[in-house]
Amino acid sequence: MAGKRSEHNGAKGWLYLLPALLFLGAFMVYPLFDVFVYSFEEGYHSASQTYFGTGLYNYSYVLHDPYFLQAVKNTLILVVITVPLSTGIALLISVGLNSITPLRNLFQTIYFLPYVTNTLAVGLVFMILFQKTAYSDGLINLMITWFGGSAVDFIDGPYWAKMFVLCFYTIWVVMPFKILILTSALASVNQEYYNAAKVDGTSAFRTFMRITLPMISPMIFYLIITGFIGAFKAYSDVVALFGTNLNAAEMNTIVGYVYDMLYGDSGGYPSYASAAAILLFCIVLTITCINLLISKKNVHYS
C-alpha cells in the first residue's frame, strides 16, 4: 500500500512539474541540443534542411576564421577589463554610499539610473560624447583638446580608442546593478560585528578586509560570475556604439559573430554559427568552473 501511495505521489509531483518542464524542454533543452547537432553538420541549410556530411569541419572553419579570432580577442579583453573594474568600483561606491547618511537615497537613485535606461539610448548618448562628426569632435575630444591633447576618433578611430569606449560604456552600464546588490549586502552585515571590531580597536582597513569583505563575499562572487557571463554575451552594447558592421570595425564579439553567421550574407551559415555558439558555451563553462573552484576557498557562506 505504502509503495503504491508513494508512486502515486511521485506521479503527482511530475504533473506539477510538467508546465515548467515543457517550457524548459521546448525553449531551452531542445534548442541547445539542436545547436549541438548543427555544429557537427557540414553545410546545413535551414530552408532545405539538408547538409553534406558530419564532422568537425565547422569548428575548424570557425577557429581559422580571422573574424572569429578577432571576436574572441575583443570579448576576452572586454571581460578581463570590465569585470574586475566594474566590481571594484561598484564596491568602492557602495562602501561610500553606506557610510554617508545625508542624501544617501538621492545618490542611490542617481547611481541606479543607468540600469533603467534603454541600452540603445545610452549608446546614442555615448556616441554624442565620443564620436567625431563633421560638425564637432564630441564632448570628450573637446575636453582632451582643452587640456592640450590631440583629438582622437573614438568611434571610427584606432582600435585601442574603440576598445576604451566599449569598456567604459560596459562598466558604466553594469555598475548600477552591482551597486544595488552590494549596498544591500553591506547593509545586511550585522552592526554588532563592527561594534565588536571597534571595541577591539580594529583599524578601518582591517575591519574592511577581515570582516566586511568575507561577510559580503557570496554577493561579490555572485556579481563576478554573472559579470563574466554577461560580458561574454556582450553584443547589443557594441551595436549601439559601433553599428551593425562590426567585423569591418574590428569590434565584433563572439555573440556578434554568431549573429552575423546566422543572418549575415543573405542566408547565413547556421552550422558555423552553431559551432561558434558551442565554443562560446565551452569558454563560459570553463571560466565559471574556475570561478567556482576559486570561490570554494574564498567565499564564506554563513
Next chain:
Amino acid sequence: MEVVLQNLTKKFPGRGRKNHEEVIAVNDFTFKIPDGKLIGLLGPSGCGKSTTLNLISGLQKPTSGKIFFGTDDVTHLQPEHRGIGLVFQNYALYPHLTVKQNILFPLENLKGKDKLSKQEMLEKAYEAAKLVQIEELMERKPGELSGGQQQRVAIARALVKMPRVLLLDEPLSNLDARLRLQTREEIRRIQRETKITTIFVTHDQEEAMSISDMIVVMNAGVVQQIGRPQEVYDNPANLFVAKFLGTPPINVFEGRISGRKLYIGEEAVLDVSGGSENSGISGNSGDREVYVGIRPEGFRLRDDGPLGCEFGSVEVMGRDISVISTNKASLNAKVRSIISTDHMGKIEKVCSADGFSQTSYVRFALIPHKVFLFDRKTEKRIAFQADGTKGEEC
C-alpha cells in the same frame, strides 16, 4: 578596576513628525561599582540598561555626565582605548573565522609597543580558551558550536586582552533554561578567577539575583535601587522594585492604615506603628491609603488568620504548594501564596469541605517582614514596625 558613573545622562533625539520628543534613556545615573565585583544591571526591556552598558563601553557617547575607570576619566575615550571587553547579546563571533582566529583577532590589532609575537598571541589565546574550557574547539567555526560554546568563545575573545572591565550584554538570553543555569555559574567562576570587574545586563531577575555581588535595578532610565541581591529583595525601596524582584511575583493589595492597624479590605491584618520618625505612621494622623505588598512566602495558612481569600486552586510543586486564591482588594488577578507541604492536610480540608460547587475561603496569617507598605502616590516604601505577635508564626 572601580567604575564610577557620575550624573550620567543619555538622551536620544526624537525622530519623525509624530514623536519629536527626545527620549531619555539614561537619566542622571550616579553610582560606584566596586573593584573586582560582578554587577547585574537589571530592569525590564527598554529601561536603559543596554544603553548604560554602551555608554560604559564607549560605543555611545553620553549627553552629559562622566565615567571613571578608577581615577581615569574615560568619558571621551574611544572604546578601544578604554580597556574593556564586551560580550554581545548575539556574541558577534565572526562566522568566517575559526574559534582560534576569533580569539586572536583582538590581539592582532595591537600596534606599536603592545605588539605581540605570533607565539605570545597563541599563548594568550590558549590561556583564555583554557579559562572558559574550549581548548578542544579551537579549529572549529562558530557555526559548528552550540549556543553555550559560542558564549564561551565570546567571553574568551573579550578576556584575551585582559580588559580592565568586562561587559556582558544579556549574556544568557540566547541559551535554553538548563544551559542558562550552567553558564551563569560559569560566568561567576570566570569572574572569580580573573577578578575583573564585570558588569552584565539582564532582564531576568533570577539571573541577576543568583550570581551578582550587587544589583542595580533600573526602570524607565532611572536607577531604582542598588544593593546586594538579598538586601534589595528583603528591603525594596519602592513598589516597582518589589514587583520586579521575586518569582512568583509579590502580591499587591490596596490597603489602608487606620488607628495603627493595617486593613486589607475590611480586615485588619497587622498592627503597625512607625518604624522611623518620618514614616508617617504614628497616632491617628498616620491614617492613610497604602499599597500592601506581600511576598508569596509571607502567608501562613491559619484557620483564625486575619486575611481571608476566596479559594481558587492549588499547585503542588513538590517542595511546596502554591495556593491560588482571589481577594477583592488585590491588584493582581490572583493571590499566590507559597506554603510548605506540611499544610497539605489543611488545604485538602478546604478543598473537600464545601466541594467545588460554592465558594470556600482560606484564611492566612501574615509574616510581618514579608509585608511591605508603599505610598499610594509616590509608590515609595513606608517603613513600619509590626506590633504584637498577631502575625508571627513559625
